[in-house]
Amino acid sequence: MRKILTILTVTCSLLGVVSCQEDELDLKNPNALTTDQFWVTPNDAELGVNAIYAMSYKDGLWSRWMSFRLDLTSDEGFSQSPWIELADWTRFNYINYNFWEGNGVTWRDTYKAIFRANQVLANVPDIEFDDATRKQSILAEAKFLRALNYYYVGLLWENAPIILEPSKPDDLPMQSTQQEIYSQAELDLNEAFEDLPLQWDAENLGRPTKGAAKAMLAKIYMQQRQWGAAKTALDFLVVGEGANYSLVSNYKDNFTDINENNSESVYEIQFGDQRRGGTGEGPNAAVSSTRAQFFAPRGIGWSDGQARFWLVNAFKQELTVDGNLDPRLQHSLFYPDLFEDFGDKTYSRDWEWGEDEAWFRKGARDYKRDNEDYFSEVNWRLIRYADILLRYAEVLNELDMTADAYQYVDQVRARANMAPLATAYPEIGNDRDLFLERLKIERVLELSGESVRWEDLKRWGDLETQESVDAIAERDPDFKNFEIGKNIRLPLPQVEVENNPNMEQNPQY
Template identity: 55%
Template sequence: MKKLIIYIFSLGLLISSCEDIVDVSNPNNIEVRSFWQNEADAVSGVNAIYNMFYKPGTYSRWIWFRFDLASDEGFSSSPWIELAEWTRFIYNNYNFWEGNGWTYRDCYEAIFRANQVLYYVPGIEFQDQASKDQVLGQAYFLRALYYYNLAILWGSENNSLPIVLEPSKPGDTPEGHPVSDVWEQVENDLQNAIEMLPPQWDDNNLGRATKGAAYALRAKCLMQQHKWDEALQDLEWLVNGDGAQYYDLVPNYKDNFTHFNENNMESVFEIQYSDIHKAPAGDGDFDIDPNLGLNRGQFFAPPGIGWTDGEARPWIVEEFRKELNLDGGYDIRLKESLFYEQMAEDFPGNDKIYRFGMEVWNQDNYRNRVFIRKYGTDYYRDYDDYHSPVNVRLIRYADVLLMYAECIANLPSGNLDEAVAMVDRVRSRANMPKLEVNYPEATLTKEVFLKRLQMERSLELCFEGHRWADLRRWGLMENQEGVNELAQRDPDFNNFVVGRHDCLPIPSSEVNNNENLDQNPNY
């Protein structure tokens, strides 16, 4: 079972106090002056950082609107107009909470919690140094993860993002930094994490950050900066080095998206979710019984099941159906990723959408639409809600292999055959033919290979939160030619302004209240 969730569920709140105004202690709060005393406090402190995964502003809910729906893979036709507009590059209110402010705030709250651990734990006595290093290593990893998210979503070369490395205090006005400084900080944090984290944890601690997770996250950071050689070195540890013994692709693609085979060998870093709850889901930061479930399914499920605030662009179905597998059928990843009108014809027996049959495609609110199946719960129940127990595989080994291929192909000395072999390894798990069968030109030149890889990543990883970072890395939003290509798949990109919309606006409240921050370009 998900032991890490149990630790987090039982965790008391860690709230730092302001400077004392009156010498009165609130017996309901844990104060800094009475906390950070022993090893148990240190472990609780690092658990509090993991607890941020259950906040709606991060991976429980709203971050997926930024990573998945703003990309060319998805969109929103929500009746909540402002919510839908924020996936269409129509930003009228920079303080819009669900579309911008909440995720921004929660990233920095997670960083604050990590900073507490990194500030106080070095002064705590542990029974052994290895245990202390593991606590600190997790804090470095988690701080790096949230700075990575800030860089991907809000990063620009303006002095827009604060880099805060100690517990903040009310009234602080931290200096803004360009995204290049943020990347440097992420790299430094992950170097510490790599040195301190174990390659594996025991069964009681599954879900905690590992050395492999730190290597993979740093590779992502380096790739965003086009530091292909350095990224390849990090990925080498997972693909051909000491870490290769811990990772592989699972035989069944679907096993990456259910709660039946979690923390498997394909999982490099996995967020633990649970359907344990005592009350209706709430958005409060300090609920005594927090919701530990994944909320995403409730927002992305089809009409009559969820809110359907997010759905898929039809081009993904068309792309999947361009080729057949080695048995003459369609790619199994299509079945497991999407609900669409021809799903029962393409996959015999695939004729249920939660509790509905294929007749729903005759309804106006279904016809010609494609809905997101990945990370839904239709495989074991006929409804979705705010309490999904399905873990999010934030970094999968398939992603690592495709990143490895991309790095090789971007190096002048890279062996294209080796890059092709990595992609073929991922395709083989889905019973798809080698690239040379249907895309022979992609095996002959690096330029064609890299363009094909853009599609291979979507077929394997669609709606797993990678596409926005991919589009930024590939430079498709840096010029009008690239934006026009995206607009052919996603008409929302007709609203996209080059030099502006590749990053989000900093919430107005942050810029207005901190003279040391600049707004992002052209906002």
């Protein structure tokens, strides 16, 4: 804007003999509405809140790079990409803090989503609505989405700005702590909860509900080990007014475009393949996911992201009550013995095999095609009820209510035809530590490759001591590069630090 104004000023000076009147420069571009022109009608408000959701389709967030940050950086995944710098950003070799695909684009798109939420929250209150309830629910959606993005700011970078008003180019926001960021997200979620519905009608599926707000609150409280507050939030979903969720009978239904937004879905990213443009801001911008293309086996996709083979072995440690392999393995991972174990011929003809290699299967479209592309329409289940049940068990265990926690793990195990936990592992008893150690495995078996493992490792304190990190490194050699007190968070993009005197680079970077 300053550059444009400078050019206009110089032009007026040079062409002084031609009357360069201010009103002649004040032209309205119908294709580029100003803030005052746009935020006028209820439809503007609808478009504004929908623009926040659209950020999920951008490279930095759930379309692509968030999977690298959460799945591949954890001990569940890794990268053998020939793009060395990309692979290095999954194994804690952070050299260029401005590396776009590893850091910069996720920072940008996260704060763009927050900026769009701030625009809604700043402008929609002044718009007149005939339907006051819809006005309040739009504001609640914006608060939920702002909180969702701040949750991942706190999880990934920890120390970053909290911005609550529409940004201006010359803003120099103050840096906040992880606790302050989480506190702001809590505030937003509690306020959003009041005006979100328990359920939406069919035309609005995918928008957050009261249950989604409580689920996000539980995640935030759990990351801070505020177990009592987390239990209160989870009570709503499991035994309270919001207990309208249930596990679907077919585990696979959580990872295809069939039976989306089902009874197990607490909140999911709505993807589609109806537009096949890029990921910019054009009218034909894609609304799809590229995760499957980047995580597919060699010969099918880019295979920039793979699963650690220890996951396959974890599934095979315990058989079902009928003496068969855990059926979740078939739908969670691609691996060389898939046909031998399950009679599953998927991809076997085209794979380029390596010894003891595995790939994430969730979100793949092998059930209806034999290749991947950049336009996957499979919704991403960001929060499933199975996750809620396992979290509830974890919270109860932390509150010395271990005996009460078993039933919620058993609900998840029963769908996979696994024996009750007390039957399979009687030695656990009411030992809180033993229960947590088993629960860590239960979460892997149910949720592997679903972008929750990184937050789990942080919450459990497994990234805080050299002993625990060394144990992780036995199953994921990339953790030999992990530095205690440093790599538990990402570096801030260096350009943000250099351009803002109110920002300091994260510790040890």
